[in-house]
Amino acid sequence: MAASPVLPKLVGQRVKRREDPRLIQGLGTYVDDIKIVDMQHVAFKRSDVAHGRIRSLDTSAAESMPGVKAVLSGAQIAEFVGPMPIGTPFPSPDHHAVAVDAVRYVGEAVAVVVATDRYVARDAADAIVVDYEVLPAVVDVEQAMTGQPAQVHADFENNLAVALVPSGTGVSADLKTIDDSAIDKAFADAEVVVSQRMLNQRLAPTAMEPRGVVAHYEPGKDTMTIWSSTQNPHILRSFIAAMNGMGQDQVRAIAPEVGGGFGAKINIYAEEYVVAGLSKRFGLPLKWTEDRSEAFLATTHGRDILGYIDIAATRDGKVLGMKLRLIADIGAYNMLLTAAIPTLTMMMANATYDIPAIRTTLTEVFTNKTPTDAYRGAGRPEATYFVERGMDMLARELGMDPAELRRKNFIQPDQFPYATQMGAVYDSGDYGKALDRALENASWDELKQQRDAAQAEGRLVGLGLAMYVEVCGLGPSSSLPTGGWEHSQVTVERDGRISATTGASPHGQGNETTFGQMLADQFGVPLEHITIHHGDTGVVKQGIGTFGSRSQAVGGTAIHLAGAKVKEKMAKYAAALIEANEDDLVFEDGRISVKGAPDSGKTFAEIAAYAYVPVPLPEGLTPGLSEEAFFEPANNTYPFGCHIALMEIDRETGEPTLLRLVAVDDAGNLINPLIVEGQVHGGLAQGIGQAMIEEVRYGEDGQPLTGSFMDYAVPRASDLPRFEMDSTVTPTPVNPLGAKGVGEAGTLGSTPCVVSAAVDALSQFGVTHIDMMLRPEKLWQIIHGGQS
Amino acid sequence: MAQVSITVNGEQRSADVDPRMLLVHFLREQLNLTGTHVGCDTSQCGACTVLVDGRSAKSCTIFAVQAHGSEVTTIEGLADGDQLHPLQNGFWEEHGLQCGYCTPGMIMSAVNLLKDNPSPTEREIREGLDGNLCRCTGYQHIVNAVQHAADKG
Ligand code: FES
Numbered sequence: 008m009a010a011s012p013v014l015p016k017l018v019g020q021r022v023k024r025r026e027d028p029r030l031i032q033g034l035g036t037y038v039d040d041i042k043i044v045d046m047q048h049v050a051f052k053r054s055d056v057a058h059g060r061i062r063s064l065d066t067s068a069a070e071s072m073p074g075v076k077a078v079l080s081g082a083q084i085a086e087f088v089g090p091m092p093i094g095t096p097f098p099s100p101d102h103h104a105v106a107v108d109a110v111r112y113v114g115e116a117v118a119v120v121v122a123t124d125r126y127v128a129r130d131a132a133d134a135i136v137v138d139y140e141v142l143p144a145v146v147d148v149e150q151a152m153t154g155q156p157a158q159v160h161a162d163f164e165n166n167l168a169v170a171l172v173p174s175g176t177g178v179s180a181d182l183k184t185i186d187d188s189a190i191d192k193a194f195a196d197a198e199v200v201v202s203q204r205m206l207n208q209r210l211a212p213t214a215m216e217p218r219g220v221v222a223h224y225e226p227g228k229d230t231m232t233i234w235s236s237t238q239n240p241h242i243l244r245s246f247i248a249a250m251n252g253m254g255q256d257q258v259r260a261i262a263p264e265v266g267g268g269f270g271a272k273i274n275i276y277a278e279e280y281v282v283a284g285l286s287k288r289f290g291l292p293l294k295w296t297e298d299r300s301e302a303f304l305a306t307t308h309g310r311d312i313l314g315y316i317d318i319a320a321t322r323d324g325k326v327l328g329m330k331l332r333l334i335a336d337i338g339a340y341n342m343l344l345t346a347a348i349p350t351l352t353m354m355m356a357n358a359t360y361d362i363p364a365i366r367t368t369l370t371e372v373f374t375n376k377t378p379t380d381a382y383r384g385a386g387r388p389e390a391t392y393f394v395e396r397g398m399d400m401l402a403r404e405l406g407m408d409p410a411e412l413r414r415k416n417f418i419q420p421d422q423f424p425y426a427t428q429m430g431a432v433y434d435s436g437d438y439g440k441a442l443d444r445a446l447e448n449a450s451w452d453e454l455k456q457q458r459d460a461a462q463a464e465g466r467l468v469g470l471g472l473a474m475y476v477e478v479c480g481l482g483p484s485s486s487l488p489t490g491g492w493e494h495s496q497v498t499v500e501r502d503g504r505i506s507a508t509t510g511a512s513p514h515g516q517g518n519e520t521t522f523g524q525m526l527a528d529q530f531g532v533p534l535e536h537i538t539i540h541h542g543d544t545g546v547v548k549q550g551i552g553t554f555g556s557r558s559q560a561v562g563g564t565a566i567h568l569a570g571a572k573v574k575e576k577m578a579k580y581a582a583a584l585i586e587a588n589e590d591d592l593v594f595e596d597g598r599i600s601v602k603g604a605p606d607s608g609k610t611f612a613e614i615a616a617y618a619y620v621p622v623p624l625p626e627g628l629t630p631g632l633s634e635e636a637f638f639e640p641a642n643n644t645y646p647f648g649c650h651i652a653l654m655e656i657d658r659e660t661g662e663p664t665l666l667r668l669v670a671v672d673d674a675g676n677l678i679n680p681l682i683v684e685g686q687v688h689g690g691l692a693q694g695i696g697q698a699m700i701e702e703v704r705y706g707e708d709g710q711p712l713t714g715s716f717m718d719y720a721v722p723r724a725s726d727l728p729r730f731e732m733d734s735t736v737t738p739t740p741v742n743p744l745g746a747k748g749v750g751e752a753g754t755l756g757s758t759p760c761v762v763s764a765a766v767d768a769l770s771q772f773g774v775t776h777i778d779m780m781l782r783p784e785k786l787w788q789i790i791h792g793g794q795s
Numbered sequence: 796m797a798q799v800s801i802t803v804n805g806e807q808r809s810a811d812v813d814p815r816m817l818l819v820h821f822l823r824e825q826l827n828l829t830g831t832h833v834g835c836d837t838s839q840c841g842a843c844t845v846l847v848d849g850r851s852a853k854s855c856t857i858f859a860v861q862a863h864g865s866e867v868t869t870i871e872g873l874a875d876g877d878q879l880h881p882l883q884n885g886f887w888e889e890h891g892l893q894c895g896y897c898t899p900g901m902i903m904s905a906v907n908l909l910k911d912n913p914s915p916t917e918r919e920i921r922e923g924l925d926g927n928l929c930r931c932t933g934y935q936h937i938v939n940a941v942q943h944a945a946d947k948g
C-alpha cells in the first residue's frame with residue numbers, strides 16, 4: 008500500500024487564497040460580465056434637484072429613439088413595484104423605487120429606460136425632460152430639527168425620523184422609566200468635565216465595483232433569477248419574491264464575484280426591485296450597471312452623525328460618568344438598516360471602560376441627501392471616535408498620559424462576561440494586554456521623547472492613541488430582523504471530495520480559503536479536495552449574509568457544526584467497514600483508521616463510496632454523507648484592540664503626513680493570519696481615509712459637491728504608511744471556534760488615533776479638538792490664524 | 796460605424812464599431828474579455844488598465860477606433876500559457892487582492908512600473924500605483940506583491 012502524504016494542519020496558517028487564481032487571470036465573473044441572449048439594458052433618469060415636486064415629465068424624445076423599448080415614469084413603475092420595505096421597526100415614510108410626485112435628494116430616480124444597448128439607454132435617459140417646482144433643500148441637520156427650511160416628509164414633523172430615544176444607566180429597556188439620579192450624581196461629584204461637539208462626517212463607501220443587477224424572469228417556468236452585486240443574496244431573494252408576488256421557491260438570487268461591499272451592498276435597492284419587476288413584466292432578461300457618478304448619489308452613504316459628549320472625572324483620572332447626545336443625519340429615506348445603525352453607536356458607548364453611569368440619547372433626522380446605511384463598522388466607529396476623542400481631551404485636560412488614563416478605567420479581565428451600562432454583555436477581553444503590546448511595538452516612551460524633541464525644533468509632530476471594542480458576529484435572532492444565524496450543508500461526495508455551502512456570501516473575505524482550511528483539518532483531507540459553494544440561493548439552501556464581521560464567527564461555526572455531523576456519521580460507516588470502534592478512529596492524511604495504527608484503516612474515498620452503496624447497511628444508518636446545520640450564537644462577539652498614530656504637519660502648508668500606524672488587534676482565534684492582516688489593512692486605510700481625506704459634502708442647495716473621484720478622495724497607495732501589525736488572542740466563549748471577527752476592526756481605532764495625533768501636533772496653538780477631515784487648509788488656519 | 800482592427804493578446808481582432816465605443820467596452824462587450832473592469836467614469840480608478848503597444852493605458856479613456864492598428868494586452872493575455880506572470884504570482888503569494896475588482900488593472904499598471912524600474916523602492920511602488928484605486932487591501936500587500944515580483948522577475 009502506498010504511504011499517504013502527511014497533511015499539515017491548516018487552521019492558524021498563512022494559507023494563500025484559493026480564490027486568487029481566477030481573479031489574477033481575469034477569469035472571475037462579476038455581474039456586469041454576465042450576458043444572456045436577448046438581454047436588454049436599463050438606465051435611470053435621476054433628479055438633479057435636491058428637493059422638489061415633479062411638475063411634468065416629457066419622455067417623448069426618449070421614446071422615439073431607435074433601440075428604445077420602453078420609458079416608464081415613477082407612477083407607471085409604482086403599478087407593479089410597491090413602496091420599498093425596510094428592515095427596522097421604526098416608522099418610515101413611503102419610499103417609491105422611482106419618485107412619483109416629489110424628489111428628495113439629488114440622484115433619486117425619476118424615470119426608467121429599457122433599450123437594446125447601454126449607450127442607447129443612457130442617451131434616452133438624458134433625453135427625458137423633467138420640470139420641477141424646486142423647494143428649499145434641507146441640508147443642515149440641526150436646522151432641520153426645527154422644521155427649517157422645509158419638511159422633507161409631510162408626516163414627519165421637524166424632520167424627525169426617530170425622535171429622542173434615551174439609553175443607558177437608569178433607562179429601562181422598555182423606555183418607560185428613566186432615573187437620572189446616577190448620571191446626575193456622576194456629574195455632581197466630578198472634579199473635571201470635558202465637553203465637545205464632534206462631527207463624524209458623511210462618507211461614500213465606494214466599493215471599487217459599482218452596483219449592478221441582471222434579472223431574468225422566465226415566463227414558461229414562472230421563475231426569476233436575479234444576479235446582483237450584493238452582500239446577502241438570501242435577503243435579496245426574500246424581498247424580491249415578496250415584491251413580485253412570488254414564492255421564495257420561485258426566485259433564485261445569485262451574488263457572483265462581488266467587488267467589495269463595505270456595508271453599502273446590504274441594502275435592497277430600488278434598482279434591484281425595478282429591474283426584477285420589469286423583467287417579470289416584459290419576460291426579458293435585463294441588466295443595469297451603475298456608473299461611478301451614479302454610485303456617489305444612489306448608493307447609500309455612511310456615518311454622518313453629530314455627537315455631543317461630556318465626560319465627568321476625578322482629578323486623578325477616574326471616569327465617573329459620560330453623556331453622549333447623538334444626532335444622525337440619515338438623508339432622505341429610511342433604507343434597510345438605516346435607523347438601526349446609530350443605535351449601535353449608543354450600544355457601544357461604554358467602549359473599553361468601566362464607567363459607572365452613562366446616558367446617551369439619539370435623534371435621527373431626515374434631510375435632502377442620499378440616504379445613509381451601514382458603512383464598514385456601522386455605528387461602532389462612531390462610538391469609538393466620540394469616546395476616544397473624549398478620553399484624549401480628558402487626558403490633555405488632566406495632563407495625564409493618554410495610555411495611563413485608559414488603563415485606569417479599563418474593564419478588567421476578571422470582570423468578563425461584563426454587562427455594560429448600555430445593555431451589551433461583552434464576551435471576553437484583556438484590554439491592558441492589547442494596550443501594552445501596542446505601547447511596546449510603538450516604543451511609546453521613546454516616541455514621546457522624539458515628539459518632544461521634534462516639537463522643540465519647531466516641527467509639528469503629534470502622537471495619538473485609541474482603544475476600541477466592537478460588536479461583531481451578529482446574532483442571535485433577537486438582535487437581527489432577518490434572523491441572526493447562519494447555515495451550512497457539508498457533503499462528502501461519493502468520490503471522497505467535499506462540497507460545503509455557506510450562507511455567508513463573501514465579497515473579498517476569502518471564505519473559500521478559511522472555510523476550506525477548517526474542513527481540511529476536520530476531515531484530514533487535502534484542501535484541494537474541498538469546494539465551498541456560496542452566493543447562490545439555488546445551491547445554498549439558507550443563509551443571512553456577510554456583514555457585521557460575522558462570516559467566520561457565525562458562518563464558520565455553521566460549517567464546523569455541519570462538518571462534525573457528517574464526520575460522526577462517516578465514522579460509523581468506517582467503523583463498520585474496518586470493524587473497529589468508532590470512538591477509536593482518527594481522520595488523518597486522507598485515511599480513516601484506528602488511532603496509532605494508520606495501516607488499519609481505509610482511504611477517505613473508500614469509506615465515502617461505501618456510504619453511498621451501503622451493502623450491507625450498518626444498523627441504524629441511512630445512506631449518504633450530507634448534513635446541514637444552523638448556528639445561532641447566544642451572544643455577539645466583542646473584538647478589541649489598540650491603534651497608535653504618529654503624525655507630522657507641515658507648518659508652511661498645513662499638510663498632514665501620517666508617519667506611523669501601529670495596530671494591535673484581538674479578534675480571538677485566527678483561522679488564517681494572512682487574511683486577517685489583509686482585512687485589518689483595508690479597514691485601517693478606510694479609517695485613516697475618514698480621518699484625513701474623505702468627506703461627502705453638499706452645497707446649501709443640496710447639490711452634492713463630491714460626485715466623483717476628482718472630489719471625493721479615496722486613499723491611494725502613496726497616502727498611507729506601512730502599517731505595523733500585531734495581534735493578541737483572547738478567544739470568545741460564544742462559539743466553538745473561539746473566533747470573534749475582524750472585518751471592520753481597522754476602521755475603529757485608526758480614525759480617532761489619527762485625529763488625536765493631529766490635535767497633539769497642534770496643541771501648542773491651543774486647539775483641543777479638530778473636526779474631520781484633516782484638510783490642510785483647516786490645519787493651516789489653526790497654525791497661522793489661531794484656533795479653528 | 797467604423798472598422799477597427801486591433802491585435803489583442805496576440806490575436807488580430809476586427810469589428811465594426813460605433814465610433815464612440817470605448818476601448819474597454821470593445822474588449823468587454825465585443826470580445827468578451829471581461830477581466831478588464833470599469834470602476835469609474837472620470838478616468839481615475841485604473842480598474843480598466845491594459846497595455847497598449849507595451850505601455851499601460853486606461854482603456855476607458857481611449858476609443859476603440861484610436862487603438863486601431865495597436866497591440867493590446869489584457870489581463871487574460873498576461874500569463875505565458877500555464878505559467879503565471881511574475882506579478883500574478885506575486886499578487887497570489889502576498890495576498891495582494893481581496894475582492895479582485897481592482898486587481899487586473901493594478902497588475903497591468905505594475906507591469907509597466909517594473910518595466911520602467913525593475914527594482915523600485917517601496918515609495919516608488921506606492922507612487923507608481925497612484926493611478927489605481929483599491930478599496931479593499933490598504934495597498935500594503937499590493938506593495939509586497941510588486942516587491943515579490945521584482946525580486947523574482
Ligand atoms: S474605469 Fe476608472 S480609470 Fe478607467
Ligand code: FES
Binds near residue numbers: 215266895896
Ligand atoms: S481588491 Fe477589492 S478593490 Fe482592490
